[in-house]
Amino acid sequence: MSESLQIVNNRSGHSTTALLLGSGELGKEVAIELMRLGVTVVACDRYDQAPAMQVAQKKAVINMRDPQSLNDLIVKVNPDFIIPEIEAISTETLLKLEKEGYNVVPSAYAANMTMNREAIRELAAEQLQLPTSPYFFASSIEEIKEQIHTVGYPCVMKPVMSSSGRGQSVLKSDQDIEKSFKAACSDGRGGIDRVIVEGFINFDREITLLTVSAVDGLHFCKPIGHHQVNGDYRESWQPEELSEEVMMEAKRLASSVVTALGGYGIFGVELFICGDKVLFSELSPRPHDTGMVTLISQDLSEFALHVRALLGLPIGEIGFIGPSASAALVFEGEGEVLRYGGLVEALNEGPHTQLRIFGKPELSGERRLGVCLCRENTVDKALECVKRMRENITFEAQSAPPPVQVEESRAEPKALDEEKEPTA
Ligand SMILES: Nc1ncnc2c1ncn2[C@@H]1O[C@H](COP(=O)(O)OP(=O)(O)OP(=O)(O)O)[C@@H](O)[C@H]1O
Numbered sequence: 001m002s003e004s005l006q007i008v009n010n011r012s013g014h015s016t017t018a019l020l021l022g023s024g025e026l027g028k029e030v031a032i033e034l035m036r037l038g039v040t041v042v043a044c045d046r047y048d049q050a051p052a053m054q055v056a057q058k059k060a061v062i063n064m065r066d067p068q069s070l071n072d073l074i075v076k077v078n079p080d081f082i083i084p085e086i087e088a089i090s091t092e093t094l095l096k097l098e099k100e101g102y103n104v105v106p107s108a109y110a111a112n113m114t115m116n117r118e119a120i121r122e123l124a125a126e127q128l129q130l131p132t133s134p135y136f137f138a139s140s141i142e143e144i145k146e147q148i149h150t151v152g153y154p155c156v157m158k159p160v161m162s163s164s165g166r167g168q169s170v171l172k173s174d175q176d177i178e179k180s181f182k183a184a185c186s187d188g189r190g191g192i193d194r195v196i197v198e199g200f201i202n203f204d205r206e207i208t209l210l211t212v213s214a215v216d217g218l219h220f221c222k223p224i225g226h227h228q229v230n231g232d233y234r235e236s237w238q239p240e241e242l243s244e245e246v247m248m249e250a251k252r253l254a255s256s257v258v259t260a261l262g263g264y265g266i267f268g269v270e271l272f273i274c275g276d277k278v279l280f281s282e283l284s285p286r287p288h289d290t291g292m293v294t295l296i297s298q299d300l301s302e303f304a305l306h307v308r309a310l311l312g313l314p315i316g317e318i319g320f321i322g323p324s325a326s327a328a329l330v331f332e333g334e335g336e337v338l339r340y341g342g343l344v345e346a347l348n349e350g351p352h353t354q355l356r357i358f359g360k361p362e363l364s365g366e367r368r369l370g371v372c373l374c375r376e377n378t379v380d381k382a383l384e385c386v387k388r389m390r391e392n393i394t395f396e397a398q399s400a401p402p403p404v405q406v407e408e409s410r411a412e413p414k415a416l417d418e419e420k421e422p423t424a
C-alpha cells in the first residue's frame, strides 16, 4: 500500500469494508478490532449465526470452498480488505482476484501456500532450507510402504489439507499404515487422498512465535508455549522462556518464512524446540488459536496486531503486561440450547481473570466453545488458575428450545441481500 490509509464511513455509499472469510472465535475478535477502527465488517461462513456474524454489521452464508460462490460474493461486496480467517477456502479464487486488483491480506499467496502442507513444507524445507522433521508425501498405501523407512517409526501421518489435528495419527509399525491412511483420507479436506508422513519429533517444548509483518517492520510477541491433545490446543501460556540462542534461531526461522510469504498481518509460526535445536513445523497467516492468551497478556492482542498490520498501520512496541495462560473450553454434546454455568466461581479463581464464550449456536460432538484467561505472577500460577477456572465451568447442551423466548435486543446483522442499493 503506497498511500497511507484513510478510513471512510459513508451511510449511503461505500464505507471502508473488510470481508472476513471465516467467522469463528478468532474471526470474532478480528471483527471487533476492525470495528474499533471504523471498518465495516462483512462476516462470512458456511453456517448462520457464526461467532463473528454476531458482532459484524453484515453477514453472508456461503460455501467458501466453491470458487463461483466465493468469486460472486467478493465481487458483490467489493471489499477494501479480504481477510481469510480459516484454511478451507478456494485460494485459487483469491489468487485470481488478487491479480485483478483485490486486496487479500496478508496475501493470496500466503493463504494458498499454508492451506496445503505440501506447499508450505516445500517452501520451508526445500527452498528456504529451514530445519523440519524428516518427511515424505504419498498418495497410496504402496507409496507409503516404499518410503516409510526414510522417516522410521514412530511417525505422524496427516492429510495434506486439514487442521486442528483432523485425520492425524501416530504410527508405531507397518500394521498401522492402512488404518491411518484410511483415517487421513476420510478426514482430509478437498477430497484429495494425499498425506504427509513425518518422523515423530520428541520435542521438549512446542511454541507459537507470533510474528507481525507491518509497515514499520517485523515484530515478535514473546514465545507462547502450548499443550495439544490429538492435534488440538488445550492450554497455552506466555512467555515460554527460551535461551537467547534458541530465541534467535526461532526468530530466524520465523522471519525467513514470513518474509517469503509476504504481505502485512500476523503469522502464528509453530516451532518444535529440541534442546538447543529449533524445527519449523507449520504456520498460520492469521491469528493463531494458541495466541488467544494475548487477550490478557499484551496491550495489543494478536487480533489487534493483525488488524493494525493489515490496514497498513504501524505497530510500534508490543506491550507485554505479565505472565498469562489460556485454557480452551472444549465440550461435547448435541443440541441448540447451550448453557454455561459456574462463571462467578471461575472468575473468582484469580485477581486477573477473563472469559470468552464464543456464542456458537449449536453443538454436535466435540467443539471449542470458549476460553479461560488468567494473568498471574508466574506462568505456572497462571496455568494452574486457568485449569481451575475451566473445572468450575459447567456445561449442558439440550435439543429442546428454551421455554422463554426473549426478544432480540439489537437488530440482527443484515444479510447482504437485504442491503439497500446505494443511492446515486
Ligand atoms: N512430527 C511431529 N512429531 C511430534 N508431534 C507432532 C508432529 N507433528 C505434529 N505433532 C503434534 O500434533 C500437533 C498438531 O500438528 P499440526 O500443527 O501439524 O496439525 P494441524 O492439524 O495443522 O493443527 P492446527 O491446525 O491446530 O495447528 C502439533 O502441535 C504437535 O503437538
Ligand SMILES: [Mg+2]
Pocket (backbone or CB within 6 Å): 270, 282
Ligand atoms: Mg498446528
